[in-house]
Amino acid sequence: MSTPLMFRASMEGGDHGIAPDVSDRHGNRPDPATVALWAFMAVATSLFSLFIAAYVMRMDGTDWSVIAMPWQLWLSTMMLIAGSVCLQLSNGFARHRRWDGAHLLLVSGGVFAIAFLGAQLWAWQTLLESRVAPAGNPAGSFFYLLTAMHGLHVAGGLAGWGATLSGFHRQIGAVRVARRMRLCARYWHFLLAVWLVLFGTLGWLTPEVVRLICGTR
Incomplete structure (x- = not known):
C-alpha cells in the first residue's frame, strides 16, 4: 500500500519538520488536542477505577459466582x-518522514483494533452460549459492563484513527498528520493499559484473593 500521491506532494511542498509534542506552531502554548486527550484519559481512568472498585466490593455478595x-x-x-505496536511504529516512521511505512502501519493498527472488537463479541457469544447472561450472576454482569465500556472507548478511538487516516488523502500537511498519528498512538497505549488491568481483574481477581489482600481471610 503506498502513500496517496496528493499527500506525498504536500510533503514535498511544505512542512519540513514535525511539530513538538506540547507546543503548537504559534509559540509555546500547549497543543489543545494534546491537552484534551490527557484530560479525557484522566476522566476515563477515574471511571474505570470506580467500576473496578465496585467490582471488588460486590465480590462479598453471597450471589457472586x-x-x-x-x-x-x-x-x-x-x-x-x-495494534498498539503498529501505531507506535507508524508514529516513528512519520517522525522520520517515511510516509509509505507510516501509512501501512497506521492502516494495520486500525485493522487490529477492529479485530479486537470482533474477538470481544465472539467472547460474549461464547459466554451467552454457556448461559452466562448479563443479568443474574453479578460476576457476569460486571464482565459485560466492563468489556462493553472498554469496547466503546476502542470504537471512539477508531473514529480518531479514521480522521488520522483521512489526513493521508487530503492536503493537510505533514505537521498536522504527524500530530494526529502521535495522539492516536498515545490513546492506543492507554487503551491497552486499561485492557490489561481489566483482563487481570476479570480473570484472576477472585473473592479469595481479595480477602487475602485485605487480610480478612
Whole structure:
C-alpha cells in the first residue's frame, strides 16, 4: 500500500519538520488536542477505577459466582497489543518522514483494533452460549459492563484513527498528520493499559484473593 500521491506532494511542498509534542506552531502554548486527550484519559481512568472498585466490593455478595474467562480474550489481547505496536511504529516512521511505512502501519493498527472488537463479541457469544447472561450472576454482569465500556472507548478511538487516516488523502500537511498519528498512538497505549488491568481483574481477581489482600481471610 503506498502513500496517496496528493499527500506525498504536500510533503514535498511544505512542512519540513514535525511539530513538538506540547507546543503548537504559534509559540509555546500547549497543543489543545494534546491537552484534551490527557484530560479525557484522566476522566476515563477515574471511571474505570470506580467500576473496578465496585467490582471488588460486590465480590462479598453471597450471589457472586466466578465465571470462566473465554479463551477469545487472549486473542483479543494479542490483537490490541499488535495494534498498539503498529501505531507506535507508524508514529516513528512519520517522525522520520517515511510516509509509505507510516501509512501501512497506521492502516494495520486500525485493522487490529477492529479485530479486537470482533474477538470481544465472539467472547460474549461464547459466554451467552454457556448461559452466562448479563443479568443474574453479578460476576457476569460486571464482565459485560466492563468489556462493553472498554469496547466503546476502542470504537471512539477508531473514529480518531479514521480522521488520522483521512489526513493521508487530503492536503493537510505533514505537521498536522504527524500530530494526529502521535495522539492516536498515545490513546492506543492507554487503551491497552486499561485492557490489561481489566483482563487481570476479570480473570484472576477472585473473592479469595481479595480477602487475602485485605487480610480478612
